[in-house]
Amino acid sequence: MNWNRAIDWIWHVRGSVPLAHRSAQAAFEALAPVFEERGTTLDHGTDTLVFHKDNPDAQDRLASFEQGVLRIEDTPDGPVLRYDLTSHPLLWCFVAPAPFAALAFAVQSLRIQGYSFAGIFAALYLAGRWIEHRNARRVFGERLAGPGAIPAETAPA
Amino acid sequence: MDAAVLNANDVAGVEGGPVKRFIFTWFQPVVLLAMVLFWTLAPDSIAKASVAVGIGIVFKLTLLGMERISERHRHWRLTWKELASDLFYVALGYTVIKYAGKHFGDEPAIDAIKHYLHIKTAWAGHLPLLVQALAILLIFDFCQYWMHRGMHNWTPLWLTHAPHHHITQLNALKGSVGNPIELFLIGLSLDGFFDFLPRAALLAGGIGMAIGAYTHANIRFNTPRWWSFLFNTVEHHSLHHSPDYDSSRTNYANTFIFIDRIFGTCVDSQSAKVGLDDCRRLGIREQMVYPFRPLIGWAKRLRAPRLPEAVAAE
Numbered sequence: 001m002n003w004n005r006a007i008d009w010i011w012h013v014r015g016s017v018p019l020a021h022r023s024a025q026a027a028f029e030a031l032a033p034v035f036e037e038r039g040t041t042l043d044h045g046t047d048t049l050v051f052h053k054d055n056p057d058a059q060d061r062l063a064s065f066e067q068g069v070l071r072i073e074d075t076p077d078g079p080v081l082r083y084d085l086t087s088h089p090l091l092w093c094f095v096a097p098a099p100f101a102a103l104a105f106a107v108q109s110l111r112i113q114g115y116s117f118a119g120i121f122a123a124l125y126l127a128g129r130w131i132e133h134r135n136a137r138r139v140f141g142e143r144l145a146g147p148g149a150i151p152a153e154t155a156p157a
Numbered sequence: 158m159d160a161a162v163l164n165a166n167d168v169a170g171v172e173g174g175p176v177k178r179f180i181f182t183w184f185q186p187v188v189l190l191a192m193v194l195f196w197t198l199a200p201d202s203i204a205k206a207s208v209a210v211g212i213g214i215v216f217k218l219t220l221l222g223m224e225r226i227s228e229r230h231r232h233w234r235l236t237w238k239e240l241a242s243d244l245f246y247v248a249l250g251y252t253v254i255k256y257a258g259k260h261f262g263d264e265p266a267i268d269a270i271k272h273y274l275h276i277k278t279a280w281a282g283h284l285p286l287l288v289q290a291l292a293i294l295l296i297f298d299f300c301q302y303w304m305h306r307g308m309h310n311w312t313p314l315w316l317t318h319a320p321h322h323h324i325t326q327l328n329a330l331k332g333s334v335g336n337p338i339e340l341f342l343i344g345l346s347l348d349g350f351f352d353f354l355p356r357a358a359l360l361a362g363g364i365g366m367a368i369g370a371y372t373h374a375n376i377r378f379n380t381p382r383w384w385s386f387l388f389n390t391v392e393h394h395s396l397h398h399s400p401d402y403d404s405s406r407t408n409y410a411n412t413f414i415f416i417d418r419i420f421g422t423c424v425d426s427q428s429a430k431v432g433l434d435d436c437r438r439l440g441i442r443e444q445m446v447y448p449f450r451p452l453i454g455w456a457k458r459l460r461a462p463r464l465p466e467a468v469a470a471e
Contacts (some may be wrong), residue, residue, distance in 0.1 A: 038437075058325050058438055064238045089238045096245065103252055109259075110252050117248040124241055131237045 192363035289357035399428035
């Protein structure tokens with residue numbers, strides 16, 4: 001069993017966005033402004049785009065993700081953009097309740113604070129999964145829903 | 158000064174209807190008055206440290222909500238990642254730093270000095286409660302002013318404080334962001350030399366919260382002029398966080414900006430752009446190791462293989 005694959009949902013956000021009959025090149029061109037951020041580097045393939053972020057700015061809309069793989073795939077319903085994004089903040093937020101719970105267990109005077117913050121980080125992780133998943137879908141969806149989609153009747157086969 | 162630094166008179170007020178403008182004009186003075194009344198009149202069964210902690214948490218949550226209603230700058234808007242990062246520092250403040258302050262901070266040191274020198278200050282507890290609270294706040298703010306000013310003027314202290322200046326936006330929890338050594342140092346005070354009543358400490362905490370909690374918040378208020386004359390505001394503190402070097406060496410006081418006025422370091426202005434150098438934010442790991450950068454660099458140089466030219470030159 002691949003253990004990494006079994007647990008990597010903790011720090012990965014995955015999803016897909018329909019391409020509205022865009023070509024792969026048109027789709028990546030439409031997404032280009034999303035990656036015009038300080039500290040972001042790109043590796044292009046024919047139907048794949050990989051981004052890396054080194055210490056992104058706070059207001060970078062994908063700041064929670066250090067790396068992402070975007071791939072164009074054909075499906076029976078038409079081409080889709082599949083994304084697989086890696087987030088260290090999500091991972092650390094998932095881990096954070098453990099040390100605070102341990103602190104609460106070890107130091108009597110910090111019991112309430114320790115357990116409180118363990119609970120806060122657990123809740124924050126769940127909120128983060130929902131927020132960042134929605135955010136990624138919105139960021140890619142907004143760009144791909146904009147002008148430039150090839151009309152269905154003229155879309156390449 | 159930097160182009161992002163604005164004159165206080167050039168700044169727009171709260172936008173919206175009359176109710177919103179009324180709330181964001183009077184919120185700060187009303188909360189201050191409420192804190193004074195509550196901690197002065199509340200029965201002993203309610204006036205406890207745990208209640209103060211609860212009020213502090215509810216108040217911070219309120220400010221985070223207010224940031225969305227009367228936002229100061231769009232580019233300071235809180236994101237999930239920023240919130241998670243900020244909460245980590247808040248958690249450190251409530252646990253590790255609090256523990257260190259209690260066991261290794263000013264309290265045990267002052268108690269030892271008082272015991273050794275037979276200093277008795279029970280008279281302080283007989284002063285009117287509000288006088289005691291204001292004395293605690295003034296002593297604390299005076300100590301913080303000079304510690305903070307020292308941090309901007311002496312490299313070893315600056316190395317602990319610089320991480321805090323690397324924040325690139327202001328939010329209600331950003332006051333907690335920084336290296337733990339700095340947060341420990343900036344919390345040191347001399348009020349422990351006076352035996353003020355515990356209730357006075359709670360009142361002081363309430364007043365301090367009602368004045369100081371806004372200084373890192375992304376909230377636009379119609380702040381009364383008398384308030385800005387006496388107290389630190391987000392306008393003053395945003396200027397202090399400006400990447401412009403001269404601007405960052407102003408407005409050091411945490412609560413009472415008139416201390417800066419007395420010592421000639423107050424500038425009534427503000428900045429929309431905050432950060433240090435090229436305004437890159439620091440991750441948590443970088444914040445933690447920042448004060449030790451010179452030591453790490455020195456150790457690396459020591460371990461690096463020496464170039465033949467350098468050896469020949471010797």
